[in-house]
Amino acid sequence: MSRASELRRAVVALVAAVSTSSATVRLCCLVAGTAGCGDATATRDETAPASPAGTVASPSTSGGEEGPSGSAPRTGSTAPAPATSDIPRPAAPVVDLGGVANLPGPLSSDRPAVGATGWLVRVRGAPRPEAEVIGYLRGGATVATKPGVTSGATADCADGWQAIEPVGWVCMSDATRDLQHPIVRAAAQRPDFGHKLPYMYGTVTRGGPVYARIPTPADLERHEPNLRRHLDKWRDDEVSGARYGLDVWLRYASGRDVPSALEALAGEVSDDDADLPFFLRGDGRSPDLSGLVDDVGPDVAKIDQVDRRQGRSFVASFLRRGRRYNVTPDLVVIPADRFRPIRGSDFHGWDLRTDENLAFPFALMRRTGKKWQWDGKRMKDAGTQPWREALPLTGKRQIYRRRLYYETKAGFYVDDRHASEVVPARRWPKWAKQGGKWIDINLTQQILKAYEGKKMVYVTIISSGEAGLADPEDSTATIRGIYRIHTKYVTTTMDSDAVGEAFELRDVPYVQYFKDGYALHGAYWHDGFGRPKSHGCINLAPEDARRLFFWTDPPVPPRWHGARKSLTGTVVFVHE
Numbered sequence: 001m002s003r004a005s006e007l008r009r010a011v012v013a014l015v016a017a018v019s020t021s022s023a024t025v026r027l028c029c030l031v032a033g034t035a036g037c038g039d040a041t042a043t044r045d046e047t048a049p050a051s052p053a054g055t056v057a058s059p060s061t062s063g064g065e066e067g068p069s070g071s072a073p074r075t076g077s078t079a080p081a082p083a084t085s086d087i088p089r090p091a092a093p094v095v096d097l098g099g100v101a102n103l104p105g106p107l108s109s110d111r112p113a114v115g116a117t118g119w120l121v122r123v124r125g126a127p128r129p130e131a132e133v134i135g136y137l138r139g140g141a142t143v144a145t146k147p148g149v150t151s152g153a154t155a156d157c158a159d160g161w162q163a164i165e166p167v168g169w170v171c172m173s174d175a176t177r178d179l180q181h182p183i184v185r186a187a188a189q190r191p192d193f194g195h196k197l198p199y200m201y202g203t204v205t206r207g208g209p210v211y212a213r214i215p216t217p218a219d220l221e222r223h224e225p226n227l228r229r230h231l232d233k234w235r236d237d238e239v240s241g242a243r244y245g246l247d248v249w250l251r252y253a254s255g256r257d258v259p260s261a262l263e264a265l266a267g268e269v270s271d272d273d274a275d276l277p278f279f280l281r282g283d284g285r286s287p288d289l290s291g292l293v294d295d296v297g298p299d300v301a302k303i304d305q306v307d308r309r310q311g312r313s314f315v316a317s318f319l320r321r322g323r324r325y326n327v328t329p330d331l332v333v334i335p336a337d338r339f340r341p342i343r344g345s346d347f348h349g350w351d352l353r354t355d356e357n358l359a360f361p362f363a364l365m366r367r368t369g370k371k372w373q374w375d376g377k378r379m380k381d382a383g384t385q386p387w388r389e390a391l392p393l394t395g396k397r398q399i400y401r402r403r404l405y406y407e408t409k410a411g412f413y414v415d416d417r418h419a420s421e422v423v424p425a426r427r428w429p430k431w432a433k434q435g436g437k438w439i440d441i442n443l444t445q446q447i448l449k450a451y452e453g454k455k456m457v458y459v460t461i462i463s464s465g466e467a468g469l470a471d472p473e474d475s476t477a478t479i480r481g482i483y484r485i486h487t488k489y490v491t492t493t494m495d496s497d498a499v500g501e502a503f504e505l506r507d508v509p510y511v512q513y514f515k516d517g518y519a520l521h522g523a524y525w526h527d528g529f530g531r532p533k534s535h536g537c538i539n540l541a542p543e544d545a546r547r548l549f550f551w552t553d554p555p556v557p558p559r560w561h562g563a564r565k566s567l568t569g570t571v572v573f574v575h576e
Contacts, residue, residue, distance in 0.1 A: 087134060087563055088166050089555040094193050097450070097458050097547050098351045101194040104558040107142055114162055114175040115184035116141045119289055119330060120561070121175060123168035127151035127161035134168050136489070136562035139289045139330070140187020142179060143559050166557050182287040186279045186331050189252065189315040190559075191490050193550075196346075196543040198491060198509050199313035199329065200251050201524045202339030205240045206230060210304035211333040212293045213285045214276075214320050219301040234337045235262065245341030249317040249324060261324065261337075268322035276318050277327055290330035306338060311525055313491065313507035329507065345527040347388055348543035349448075349460025361393040361423045363406050366446050366461050366530030369418025372405060374398055379405065382412050385419075387530060388461065393421065420445035424456055431571050437553065438571035439520075441538060443469060443478060446530050448538070450548065458547070461530045463523065463539035468532050469576055476535045478574060483514040485552050485569035489562040494521075510545035512552060514572040521545060538574075 092102045107113050116137040123135035137143065149163035159172035176184065191198035208230075209215075209223045220227055234241045242261040250258055259269055273281050280286070288294040292303040306312065316327035317336060324336035350358060371382040379400045385391075391414065396407040405413040406421055420442070431438050435453035442449075443464050450458035467475035491507035509522035520538045522545030523529075529541050540548065549556070554565035 086167070087554055087557060087565060089553070090558065093550040094558060095546055095550040097551055098354055099348065099543060099547055103194055107144055112145045112147050112177075113142050113179060114145055114164065114170065114172070114177055115179050115181055116143075116170075116174065117176050117181060117183045118174040119291065121170055123164065123170055123560070125168060127154070127163075127169045129154055129156040129171070131169070133564055135557070135560050135564060137170065137175075137559070138187075138490070138561035140184055141190065141559050141561065142184065182279065183289050183331075186277065186287050187289060187315075187329065191561075192251075193546070195251075196348075196546055197342075197344050197522070197524055198546075199315060199507055200248055200317070200326070201311065201313050201342040201344065201507075202248070202326070202336070203342060203525055204306050204308050204310040204312070204338055205237075205340045206234070206338050207305065207307040208335055208338040209302045210292075210306060211301050211325075212296070212303045213283065213301055214280050214325065214333060215301050217321075223302045231265065231337065235265070240340035242337070245343065248341035248343060249314075249326065249336055252316065264319050264324065265322040270320050270322075271318045277316050277331075279331070280327075280333070286327075286331040286333065290328075290332050292332065303332065306334060309503040311342070311503075311505040311507075312339065342524050344522075344524045344542040345529065346543075347461070347527070347529060347541045348547070349458055349541075350390060351458055351547075353457050357392075358390055359392065361395055361406075361421055363391045363393055363408070363414055363419040363421050364447060364459070364461055365389050365391065365414065365419050367418045369414060372413040372415065373411075374400075374405070374407075374413055379413065385412075385414055387418075391419070420447045420461075422447065422449070422456075422459055424454070425451075428454055429573075436571065437551070438573065439548075439552070441478075441572065441574045442576075443480070443532075443574065444576050446532070448540070448544075450551065458551075460540070460544045463526070463529050463531060463533035465534050465536040466532045472536060478534070478536055478538065479515055479518050480574050480576065481515070483518075483572045483574070484567065485512045485514050485520075485554070485572060486566050487513040487562065487564045488549065488552070488554065488556055490549075490556065491561075509542060510540075510549035512549060514569075520548065520572070 094103065095101050116139050119139045121137040121139070121141075122133045123137060124131040125134045126132075144165040146163040146165060151161040151169070153160050157171035157173055161169045162172055162175065163169055178184070211219070215223065224230070238244075242265070246258075246261055256275065259267065263269070278284075285298070286293050290303075296303055312334065313329055314326040315329050318325055325333050326336045326339070327333055352358060365385055365387045368387045369385050371385045372379040373382040379398075392409040394407045394409055398405045398407065398413060404416040406416070406419060407413050425432070425440070429438075432451060432454050438451050440449040440451065441447070441462065441464070446462050446464065448460050448462050449456050465472065465476045465478035467477035470477040472479045489511045491509050492511050493504065493506050494508045495504040505525065509524065511519050511521040513519045518537055520540060522542040523534070523539040524542055526533060526539070527541075529539065533539060552570040554563045554569050556563045
């Protein structure tokens with residue numbers, strides 16, 4: 001029997017064992033939008049093989065010998081060698097399933113360390129340029145080193161290699177021992193794991209310039225000739241304009257009195273120089289972490305452009321001459337009035353280890369629906385049931401007009417078009433019997449369940465591919481099968497050139513690839529969880545993504561930006 005046939009048989013058997021199907025299988029309604037994965041376009045975050053339509057580019061690793069697979073490169077692609085070095089799991093997770101953060105403290109000043117000076121610095125399993133990539137550091141990250149454990153220069157690494165904690169090697173051509181290096185200092189604001197989103201976020205509403213410095217009045221006249229008209233529209237925009245979302249940009253401004261956007265604009269307010277990023281004071285320019293600054297002359301202000309249907313993240317925000325400017329993680333400057341501030345969904349799932357109010361069976365409302373009363377002959381409308389609530393069930397079901405209803409302990413019924421029943425698996429796959437972590441994703445129910453062995457520990461609502469249960473080979477449907485998480489990034493870029501829409505979403509949070517370009521990841525740009533909405537990936541509410549990212553394997557060590565490990569990552573079982 002072929003390997004493909006074996007896998008298909010395994011999936012069919014597991015669907016029967018793990019899923020609790022409704023009397024009829026229905027698709028959630030499809031919601032159009034620029035959400036989730038897109039056609040592959042390699043970004044500077046990663047070198048990727050070609051990916052299937054409806055997915056985002058990712059690193060690719062080979063699959064395991066049995067059961068779950070990794071991802072195999074498609075014809076004509078070049079994939080990195082599989083990573084096999086072990087990354088130890090921290091004694092306590094940076095974030096647990098209850099959302100409690102255990103943030104690492106600062107590095108001791110007397111402890112040897114290096115800082116990453118490249119945008120994405122690869123951590124390799126051995127001091128050789130061809131050695132496996134086991135993880136990543138983002139520019140500005142500082143990590144402890146193993147004192148005296150170094151290796152000399154090699155091809156493509158003229159400055160030699162340094163062993164870092166907890167494992168691995170970095171090329172010193174991409175790092176520095178000088179922790180006062182301009183890039184290390186400038187990128188000191190690291191991802192914030194104590195918040196549902198690791199950075200401040202916004203989506204572009206009005207395209208505009210990207211600057212390498214704070215623009216002068218002459219720069220504005222040259223690069224934004226219609227600025228007055230733009231600001232008038234921004235001032236009057238009740239949805240995405242001056243009156244909306246200032247709190248998002250003030251995330252790192254605690255302890256300061258800040259005028260409203262309209263007050264600042266009218267009074268031409270500027271922050272004190274002490275409140276500006278040090279590298280922008282005076283006539284300062286951004287260090288070239290972006291790879292754009294040094295490509296233009298020292299007197300050139302504009303280095304790039306942002307356009308509609310883009311999302312960006314930010315690490316700093318300040319006022320200059322009444323206008324607010326934001327600084328990105330790669331240290332470029334963009335006017336904040338070109339963006340709609342994004343707060344991200346406040347929804348998150350349920351930590352079943354500590355929630356004493358939930359006992360099986362229960363239902364999760366994935367859409368706003370109706371309460372129903374059964375009078376012995378028919379279902380009668382009994383009011384509205386809000387979405388995203390967990391409802392304890394009696395276990396009694398009723399089929400009426402070919403529709404399945406669940407009885408709640410409160411006495412009313414909910415139907416399976418709007419509610420998903422949550423019960424443990426009826427039979428256990430091998431990895432559950434062995435006590436491993438695994439994730440069960442039911443595309444029909446739009447439900448994710450996280451298990452530790454045979455114990456369900458977390459459950460939440462997702463958004464899968466907007467094409468529902470169509471063929472993922474030629475649609476935006478999510479792939480089905482049994483896989484393992486092989487590559488994780490705290491954040492990375494996703495984009496698409498799909499017909500009829502194009503988007504670029506920078507710093508998509510908590511990305512976990514499990515097959516080619518298919519991934520679990522947070523979605524900061526929508527709040528439609530419970531309905532298929534993505535371009536093939538599994539969209540999670542930001543807080544769910546944060547919690548699950550630090551629960552799954554491979555672990556990402558503190559201060560690293562990503563990790564890779566084939567064959568042993570957390571199992572992801574995706575089915576109808």
